Amino acid sequence: MRVVVADDAVLLREGLVRLLAEEGHQVLAAVGDGPSLVEAVLRHRPDVSVVDVRMPPTHTDEGLRAAIATRAQLPGAPMLVLSQYVEASYAAELVADGSGAVGYLLKDRVARVEEFLDALARVAGGGTVLDPQVVAQMLAGHRRDGALGALTARERELLALMAEGHSNTAIARRLVLSASAVEKHIGSIFAKLGLPPDDTQHRRVLAVLAYLRA
Structure with a gap:
């Protein structure tokens, strides 16, 4: 590089x-x-x-x-x-x-x-x-109202790992889940955060941004 x-x-x-x-x-x-x-x-x-x-x-x-x-x-x-x-x-x-x-x-x-x-x-x-x-600091002070409050404990866990930059494969390995299960959870996160498919913006980044702003 x-x-x-x-x-x-x-x-x-x-x-x-x-x-x-x-x-x-x-x-x-x-x-x-x-x-x-x-x-x-x-x-x-x-x-x-x-x-x-x-x-x-x-x-x-x-x-x-x-x-x-x-x-x-x-x-x-x-x-x-x-x-x-x-x-x-x-x-x-x-x-x-x-x-x-x-x-x-x-x-x-x-x-x-x-x-x-x-x-x-x-x-x-x-x-x-x-x-x-x-x-970890954000999780400690995390408010559970608004859109993020609709996420399940597992979805919040996945979102935290997404914030750390882990790929779906790495998340699946970390949480001992199948790749399809991770994709399903992430799809649910996007839906609950109101992030429809969009070619102009990266939904993973927007999800992390929503997490940071909570």
């Missing part, structure tokens, strides 16, 4: 560059601030970008804002955002356009190299990947 890395912490940035290079990926640019990220992505058109949430000047959410601004100029540009802490609101903003190809992981996940690389590949392939801890 062709990758752009954006992180103001030199050690982490160089560590990511080295890790990606060792895994056979090409790092097109490694930058330390939001404007440089936007410029690098528009110039190089990478397969995916790895972006720290907090960058100069205020070290709050500049990285996230830069990722969103980049996607506004280059719709669907794959972005994997890394954060030191769980911020479900950041994850919601990231997936808000409903086009997929986004991920939100805690930085600790990078140390689990296989998980990190798997998430990177899924985002590059157009998927949506949320850190399991983000999903």
